[in-house]
Amino acid sequence: MMSVPGPSRDVGGRQGSEFIDDLTSFASNHQTSRWRGTFAEFLEAILPADPYRLTRTSHQYLYDMLCWYRDQRQEEGSGTANPRDLFIEDLYGIDTALDRIVEYFKAASAGSDVGRRLLLMLGPPSGGKSSIVILLKRALEEYSHTDEGALYALAGSPLHESPLNMIPASLRAKFRETYGVELEGQLSPYAQAVLDDEYCGDFMSYPVERIFLSEAARVGIGTYAPHDPTTADIADLVGSVDLSKVAEVGDEGDPRAWSWSGAVYAASRGVLEMIEILKVKREFLYLLLTLTQEKNVKVSRFPLIHMDETILAHTNLAEFNKFIQEKENEALLDRMVIVKVPYTLSYRDESRIYGKLVSSAPAFRAVHLDPHVLTLAAVFSILTRLEQTEQEGLDPSKKARLYAGEDAEGFSNVDVPKLRAQSPDEGLYGVSPRFVINAISNAITRNDAQSLTSMEMLLALKDAIESDARMDEAQKKKWIDHLVIARKDFYNRWVKEDVHRALFASFEDEAQQLLEKYLDEVEGSLDKREIIDPISGESRSADERFMRSVEEKIKVSDSGKQSFRQEVVRKAMVAFKAGEKFTLESHARLHEAIEQYLFEERRDVLRLVTSSSRPDEDAEQKISAVQQRLVNEYGYDEHSASEALNYVTTLLSQE
Numbered sequence: 001m002m003s004v005p006g007p008s009r010d011v012g013g014r015q016g017s018e019f020i021d022d023l024t025s026f027a028s029n030h031q032t033s034r035w036r037g038t039f040a041e042f043l044e045a046i047l048p049a050d051p052y053r054l055t056r057t058s059h060q061y062l063y064d065m066l067c068w069y070r071d072q073r074q075e076e077g078s079g080t081a082n083p084r085d086l087f088i089e090d091l092y093g094i095d096t097a098l099d100r101i102v103e104y105f106k107a108a109s110a111g112s113d114v115g116r117r118l119l120l121m122l123g124p125p126s127g128g129k130s131s132i133v134i135l136l137k138r139a140l141e142e143y144s145h146t147d148e149g150a151l152y153a154l155a156g157s158p159l160h161e162s163p164l165n166m167i168p169a170s171l172r173a174k175f176r177e178t179y180g181v182e183l184e185g186q187l188s189p190y191a192q193a194v195l196d197d198e199y200c201g202d203f204m205s206y207p208v209e210r211i212f213l214s215e216a217a218r219v220g221i222g223t224y225a226p227h228d229p230t231t232a233d234i235a236d237l238v239g240s241v242d243l244s245k246v247a248e249v250g251d252e253g254d255p256r257a258w259s260w261s262g263a264v265y266a267a268s269r270g271v272l273e274m275i276e277i278l279k280v281k282r283e284f285l286y287l288l289l290t291l292t293q294e295k296n297v298k299v300s301r302f303p304l305i306h307m308d309e310t311i312l313a314h315t316n317l318a319e320f321n322k323f324i325q326e327k328e329n330e331a332l333l334d335r336m337v338i339v340k341v342p343y344t345l346s347y348r349d350e351s352r353i354y355g356k357l358v359s360s361a362p363a364f365r366a367v368h369l370d371p372h373v374l375t376l377a378a379v380f381s382i383l384t385r386l387e388q389t390e391q392e393g394l395d396p397s398k399k400a401r402l403y404a405g406e407d408a409e410g411f412s413n414v415d416v417p418k419l420r421a422q423s424p425d426e427g428l429y430g431v432s433p434r435f436v437i438n439a440i441s442n443a444i445t446r447n448d449a450q451s452l453t454s455m456e457m458l459l460a461l462k463d464a465i466e467s468d469a470r471m472d473e474a475q476k477k478k479w480i481d482h483l484v485i486a487r488k489d490f491y492n493r494w495v496k497e498d499v500h501r502a503l504f505a506s507f508e509d510e511a512q513q514l515l516e517k518y519l520d521e522v523e524g525s526l527d528k529r530e531i532i533d534p535i536s537g538e539s540r541s542a543d544e545r546f547m548r549s550v551e552e553k554i555k556v557s558d559s560g561k562q563s564f565r566q567e568v569v570r571k572a573m574v575a576f577k578a579g580e581k582f583t584l585e586s587h588a589r590l591h592e593a594i595e596q597y598l599f600e601e602r603r604d605v606l607r608l609v610t611s612s613s614r615p616d617e618d619a620e621q622k623i624s625a626v627q628q629r630l631v632n633e634y635g636y637d638e639h640s641a642s643e644a645l646n647y648v649t650t651l652l653s654q655e
Contacts, residue, residue, distance in 0.1 A: 033145060033210065035152075039163050040204040042152060047164075051179035054152065055164060058270060058310045059108035059115045061151075062136070065143040066102060086139050091128050092352045093344020097121075100339045101132065108310075114337060118292045120277065121314040123341035126432040129314035132341065133273045136312065137221050140270060144213040144220070151220070151269060155207035158260030159188050159268040159307065160219055166195070166203040184295070186306040189255035213270050220270030222263035222309075226279040234283060238262045238299045253301050264297060267309045277313035278323045288313075289335045314341075317428060342427030343385055345403040350378035350433070357437050367444050368451045370644070371635035372494050376454045377436050379490045380461060383482040385430030387423040394419075396482075397489040407589045409555040431479070439464035451639040454491055455647065458483055492651060493592075498636075499648045500599045502629040503622075511584055511594050514550075518594070519572055519582065521547050522565045553596035554589050603652065 037045065047054055056064065066083035073085045080088065083106070084098040091098065101119070108115035121129045143149035153160040165185040167175055172183050187195070191206075199205050213220035224237060233240075242259035246252045263272060264287075274280070274288065291297055292311055296304040313336075315323075323329050344350050354374040358364045382400045389399065398408035402416055420426070443460030444452055465471065465479050501507045524531040525542035532539055548561070556564045568590055572582040584591040623645065630641035 035210040037208060039206045039208050042163055042208040051181045055181045058308050059105060062310055063105040063109035065139055068143060068148050069139055086135055091131060093346045093349030094128055097339055097341045104337050116293045117335055117337045118289060118311045118313060120336045120338045121341045122320050122338055124343060124428055126434040127341050127343050129341050133312050137215055140213050151211050152208055153211045154191050155209045157191050158265050160211050161188055163208040188305055189302045193255045218266035222267030222272045224263040225275040232281060237264045238297055268307050272309050272311045274313035276315050278315045278319040285332055289332060293335055345382055345427050347378040347382045347400055348404045350381050351375045353433050363441055363444055366450055368637045370453045370640035372454045373452055373457045376486055376491050377457055379486040380482050381431045381436055383485060384479055385427050387426050397485055451637050453640045453643045458487060495644050496648055497595055498634050502626045514594050515584055518550055522568060550593050550597050553593040
């Protein structure tokens with residue numbers, strides 16, 4: 001059930017009071033953490049405590065932030081001891097891409113040449129590229145308010161430059177000997193002009209203040225989105241002469257008459273996000289790549305301006321493919337670290353994405369979704385992202401199950417790395433999460449029942465595909481075929497299991513007993529020993545017919561039965577040695593086989609109970625009990641439970 005009841009008045013009042021206390025504490029902490037003084041006071045009071053933190057590059061600062069966030073999560077007991085902890089609550093199924101991004105920051109922070117490369121994230125729309133950058137930006141803002149992330153800058157500098165840039169070149173060797181850290185930065189033309197004119201070159205009197213990164217305030221976080229290339233002006237990045245200031249300073253060559261509002265300056269000491277970077281003019285790219293390579297920017301009338309910032313760029317596949325086809329872009333590509341950010345290929349992770357999107361959408365809050373709506377939609381999405389394989393016996397459904405961490409007939413999780421290597425572009429195309437959520441939203445707005453079932457969701461997706469003007473007929477047919485596969489190979493099994501379990505309240509106990517019986521028979525068969533019948537007390541051979549009747553439910557072949565049985569016993573022994581009970585959850589494929597076996601045994605009873613042709617009073621009571629159990633225990637509501645029963649009845653009549 002997606003709708004959430006509101007809190008009681010007492011709970012709401014208490015939570016409101018706690019929230020106000022949190023706000024008060026936040027404001028107090030942020031106020032007391034501010035600092036302002038002269039450069040001399042900065043050297044005496046601030047620098048000695050931790051020289052390294054005050055001389056960090058933007059890459060070092062970013063990587064330290066990721067490690068700080070990881071440590072915070074570990075203290076809360078919810079971390080994974082990995083710097084990608086920042087992303088795990090919001091991004092699912094793209095761990096490989098996230099690991100590569102973290103590795104980029106780690107290598108760059110260590111001073112390797114990677115730090116002189118622009119990071120370009122490449123992937124399909126709605127794949128998580130923008131979300132990665134947003135999470136990094138928000139985390140940087142938070143980190144800059146901590147003691148570990150404290151940043152100091154020359155007061156009033158539009159580049160938020162480090163006060164240590166004022167230390168003369170002749171004294172930098174002495175600085176290194178004294179504090180054990182290197183200095184790289186140089187004063188900007190703006191700060192040099194202020195120092196000369198307003199402080200007569202006395203840099204010890206120059207004011208220094210603590211700064212806090214903020215995208216809204218354009219401090220340490222800049223963003224550039226391309227627009228019409230014919231009208232785009234590089235001044236958007238590096239500024240231009242500000243005529244209103246020329247009258248004040250009297251010379252348009254004065255740095256203080258320059259507009260330092262460009263995105264490059266806003267991002268100094270932090271991060272510059274370049275949206276759809278390959279759509280910008282080539283001169284923009286050369287400026288950005290020179291900035292990453294040389295850590296400086298050249299604009300008219302000023303010498304080189306030293307700047308340290310991390311450029312995070314992202315683009316889509318169409319733009320990238322167009323870009324790499326032009327020979328003159330090879331040099332530019334050589335200065336980029338390219339990380340593919342594909343869609344997830346696990347329907348379980350895709351379902352989590354939909355769950356997050358649904359929970360944040362007002363349109364969904366009062367609507368009940370049956371327990372398979374999001375997972376079934378996720379299966380469809382994954383099927384659109386998979387490549388056809390030449391491997392015998394491996395169909396798309398099996399591949400989707402393998403990528404979700406399940407075993408499939410003839411294959412197991414050990415085959416997944418090989419399959420991924422054979423199809424490196426999987427996940428770079430296919431349906432986007434936005435397409436699916438839009439289709440579900442449309443279905444909800446058309447449905448007066450405030451309840452959405454899996455079948456209604458499939459129909460909504462079918463309608464969205466058929467009405468999409470961007471797709472040709474061949475692609476539409478292919479995607480609709482994926483809907484059919486998702487229904488037949490996944491939903492049919494899930495809904496039958498739900499109805500079966502609801503019909504037989506003792507299902508779990510029966511299934512566990514059946515599992516233990518199967519395990520006894522398998523052990524007897526492998527050990528070639530007699531089994532004592534628990535009822536008659538007589539010894540007998542292992543029941544081969546029973547074992548095969550279970551195994552055939554998941555299509556274990558006669559030639560493969562021995563290895564399957566050995567695997568089951570091996571997992572049982574692992575559980576036993578760990579002091580755990582071997583249950584249905586210990587082996588996914590055997591779990592499915594046991595459920596199917598019980599379902600077949602009760603098929604006639606199920607047909608009788610779910611029959612809609614003049615049921616007698618006893619049958620009606622059973623139907624009502626099954627429906628109520630679906631509601632109470634399996635996540636259905638009255639509408640979706642009724643449809644599930646009717647659907648299963650139809651399936652049984654066709655078998």
